[in-house]
Amino acid sequence: xxxxxxxxxxxxxxxxxxxxxxxxxxxxxxxxxxxxxxxxxxxxxxxxxxxxxxxxxxxxxxxxxxxxxxxxxxxxxxxxxxxxxxxxxxxxxxxxxxxxxxxxxxxxxxxxxxxxxxxxxxxxxxxxxxxxxxxxxxxxxxxxxxxxxxxxxxxxxxxxxxxxxxxxxxxxxxxxxxxxxxxxxxxxxxxxxxxxxxxxxxxxxxxxxxxxxxxxxxxxxxxxxxxxxxxxxxxxxxxxxxxxxxxxxxxxxxxxxxxxxxxxxxxxxxxxxxxxxxxxx
Amino acid sequence: xxxxxxxxxxxxxxxxxxxxxxxxxxxxxxxxxxxxxxxxxxxxxxxxxxxxxxxxxxxxxxxxxxxxxxxxxxxxxxxxxxxxxxxxxxxxxxxxxxxxxxxxxxxxxxxxxxxxxxxxxxxxxxxxxxxxxxxxxxxxxxxxxxxxxxxxxxxxxxxxxxxxxxxxxxxxxxxxxxxxxxxxxxxxxxxxxxxxxxxxxxxxxxxxxxxxxxxxxxxxxxxxxxxxxxxxxxxxxxxxxxxxxxxxxxxxxxxxxxxxxxxxxxxxxxxxxxxxxxxxxxxxxxxxxxxxxxxxxxxxxxxxxxxxxxxxxxxxxxxxxxxxxxxxxxxxxxxxxxxxxxxxxxxxxxxxxxxxxxxxxxxxxxxxxxxxxxxxxxxxxxxxxxxxxxxxxxxxxxxxxxxxxxxxxxxxxxxxxxxxxxxxxxxxxxxxxxxx
Numbered sequence: 060x061x062x063x064x065x066x067x068x069x070x071x072x073x074x075x076x077x078x079x080x081x082x083x084x085x086x087x088x089x090x091x092x093x094x095x096x097x098x099x100x101x102x103x104x105x106x107x108x109x110x111x112x113x114x115x116x117x118x119x120x121x122x123x124x125x126x127x128x129x130x131x132x133x134x135x136x137x138x139x140x141x142x143x144x145x146x147x148x149x150x151x152x153x154x155x156x157x158x159x160x161x162x163x164x165x166x167x168x169x170x171x172x173x174x175x176x177x178x179x180x181x182x183x184x185x186x187x188x189x190x191x192x193x194x195x196x197x198x199x200x201x202x203x204x205x206x207x208x209x210x211x212x213x214x215x216x217x218x219x220x221x222x223x224x225x226x227x228x229x230x231x232x233x234x235x236x237x238x239x240x241x242x243x244x245x246x247x248x249x250x251x252x253x254x255x256x257x258x259x260x261x262x263x264x265x266x267x268x269x270x271x272x273x274x275x276x277x278x279x280x281x282x283x284x285x286x287x288x289x290x291x292x293x294x295x296x297x298x299x300x301x302x303x304x305x306x307x308x309x310x311x312x313x314x315x316x317x318x319x320x321x322x323x324x325x326x327x328x329x330x331x332x333x334x335x336x337x338x339x340x
Numbered sequence: 341x342x343x344x345x346x347x348x349x350x351x352x353x354x355x356x357x358x359x360x361x362x363x364x365x366x367x368x369x370x371x372x373x374x375x376x377x378x379x380x381x382x383x384x385x386x387x388x389x390x391x392x393x394x395x396x397x398x399x400x401x402x403x404x405x406x407x408x409x410x411x412x413x414x415x416x417x418x419x420x421x422x423x424x425x426x427x428x429x430x431x432x433x434x435x436x437x438x439x440x441x442x443x444x445x446x447x448x449x450x451x452x453x454x455x456x457x458x459x460x461x462x463x464x465x466x467x468x469x470x471x472x473x474x475x476x477x478x479x480x481x482x483x484x485x486x487x488x489x490x491x492x493x494x495x496x497x498x499x500x501x502x503x504x505x506x507x508x509x510x511x512x513x514x515x516x517x518x519x520x521x522x523x524x525x526x527x528x529x530x531x532x533x534x535x536x537x538x539x540x541x542x543x544x545x546x547x548x549x550x551x552x553x554x555x556x557x558x559x560x561x562x563x564x565x566x567x568x569x570x571x572x573x574x575x576x577x578x579x580x581x582x583x584x585x586x587x588x589x590x591x592x593x594x595x596x597x598x599x600x601x602x603x604x605x606x607x608x609x610x611x612x613x614x615x616x617x618x619x620x621x622x623x624x625x626x627x628x629x630x631x632x633x634x635x636x637x638x639x640x641x642x643x644x645x646x647x648x649x650x651x652x653x654x655x656x657x658x659x660x661x662x663x664x665x666x667x668x669x670x671x672x673x674x675x676x677x678x679x680x681x682x683x684x685x686x687x688x689x690x691x692x693x694x695x696x697x698x699x700x701x702x703x704x705x706x707x708x709x710x711x712x713x714x715x716x717x718x719x720x721x722x723x724x725x726x727x728x729x730x731x732x733x734x735x736x737x738x739x740x741x742x743x744x745x746x747x748x749x750x751x752x753x754x755x756x757x758x759x760x761x762x763x764x765x766x767x768x769x770x771x772x773x774x775x776x
Contacts, residue, residue, distance in 0.1 A: 088770065090770040090771070091429045091432070092454055092772065093457075094454065094457045106766065110762060177597075177600055196599075199541060201748055201749065287543070287744070288541070289748035289749070289751070290741070290745060290750075291750065301738075304423060304425070304426030304430075305452075306429050306767075307767065
């Protein structure tokens with residue numbers, strides 16, 4: 060029993076206390092401007108609620124998370140289906156799609172930022188193919204940049220989704236497939252009526268991790284747009300980072316508490332719903 | 341019973357942890373009498389750390405070489421990644437302090453780093469009598485106490501222009517005030533030149549356009565009124581400046597790609613003569629110096645300060661202009677840090693200027709020969725210029741972000757002013773300013 064003490068001590072100092080402080084400091088006026096830290100009750104929450112920026116950042120965060128969840132699963136699923144058979148080519152291809160997962164998110168962000176500049180590689184390619192100048196600013200469009208950034212995020216993580224869907228596809232029992240074939244189901248029908256439902260656990264995991272992971276996103280957005288243009292991609296973590304940098308530590312803590320609550324609020328229903336789908340198995 | 345003791349133990353551990361984690365930057369010096377060691381006294385075995393940003397980490401190179409040779413101390417420069425100020429504030433909040441750091445010497449930024457607790461007062465610094473009188477107290481003070489040492493000429497917001505473009509289109513002398521500048525811009529536009537170049541994508545320079553229009557109001561106490569809540573960013577003075585900026589953009593006096601243009605593009609555009617004028621600060625000229633030599637710059641680039649009433653500049657000292665010394669709690673190292681500053685601004689100053697090729701702040705020390713004319717003009721504008729928002733306001737809101745949003749077309753001038761005022765009030769409240 061006592062040999063667990065060091066492990067729990069580390070857990071306490073590095074996980075329990077910081078989480079606890081996240082709650083405590085949200086109710087204080089901790090800032091970089093003065094030394095005292097005084098309790099202020101719900102002042103920070105009232106301030107944030109009266110300021111439109113928090114709600115706009117929350118809305119952007121949820122939109123971003125939803126986009127990433129959709130794109131990442133679409134790409135991952137498509138890749139898994141395409142690369143399912145164990146040929147040599149497929150094995151090599153799987154490795155290549157997994158490489159972005161291992162790359163630094165900041166590196167990915169800066170890479171795409173360079174590619175998507177008005178005079179960057181992507182536009183040069185389009186110009187060459189279309190044989191006319193093309194200088195669309197992919198990351199400076201107040202409407203579509205959030206979609207572009209969500210696509211980049213999904214591109215980075217789609218390899219992981221692919222891997223999990225692949226594992227899911229591999230565990231489908233051969234006898235079930237054989238039974239479907241004997242019953243005369245077409246390949247299309249087998250795919251939709253037998254294999255897809257059996258992937259439910261993989262879908263649960265992938266959707267939940269993509270959704271919740273991107274709600275906590277920061278690095279890719281920071282490296283590509285930094286929250287711009289005109290803050291249309293300013294997800295909550297970037298807003299928190301900016302507030303913290305202003306020396307408003309308590310307000311930043313309050314926001315991260317709000318983010319924590321939001322993630323928790325979204326996680327439970329989403330996971331519950333997806334689990335419900337698995338029950339038919 | 342056993343469970344009860346365990347609960348108590350956990351609770352006690354948590355309380356202990358909480359107590360241990362209270363703000364480590366809490367205590368600090370209150371005494372402001374300071375002793376100044378001789379600049380070249382021996383300091384064997386003492387090592388000092390200087391925090392610098394990516395654009396200031398080479399500034400102290402020559403000074404450090406000289407100081408190490410003269411005193412036997414060891415000085416290490418640690419580069420803190422951008423955004424520099426945020427990184428420092430975070431480190432200091434968690435109790436991590438260097439001996440010295442580059443820091444914007446304005447009252448708002450000295451407040452932001454909690455100078456009273458974290459910094460050493462630099463009262464009666466030995467180099468002060470040697471400083472040019474009009475620059476001595478221009479910045480670095482918070483409530484009458486000196487916390488920062490100005491080492492290079494503070495930045496001035498003003499207009500950098502392409503002399504060749506002006507000459508080619510018959511503009512013989514720089515404009516004498518803001519309206520005259522707009523008239524010149526309209527003339528240039530009819531001749532197919534882009535009059536002004538702005539970098540909407542990199543955002544930070546957008547605020548200069550509003551601040552130069554406020555120079556006269558600043559002279560008449562605008563920031564004092566804003567600091568005490570008597571006037572707001574949403575009142576006609578500031579809002580009017582924002583609206584005028586927007587109107588000039590809508591009129592087409594700026595580069596068509598204003599929303600996507602970056603800092604780099606701005607420098608290239610002015611140097612190539614694609615644009616005639618850029619409202620900017622010294623770091624912009626630093627970019628030009630990286631692209632062209634002094635002879636080319638003297639030939640092509642000029643500078644004039646501007647305000648509604650005339651050629652009044654707006655000064656904005658930045659992080660690369662000054663250093664602060666931290667109160668580390670170790671008297672020996674604190675004294676060594678002061679000694680380094682005394683060496684820098686004393687026996688080491690001439691070499692420092694020559695290495696940096698920059699303007700002297702001391703009357704007895706001449707400027708190095710290779711300083712470009714535009715930089716001399718910027719420095720000459722300094723004594724008559726007024727403090728910027730950063731220099732005079734008690735808090736430093738993200739005016740530039742709100743203006744960039746306006747340029748991108750998502751907000752109106754009224755919304756930009758309101759967002760700035762809201763944030764100003766929030767920061768002022770956090771800083772404990774009365775009335776907020």
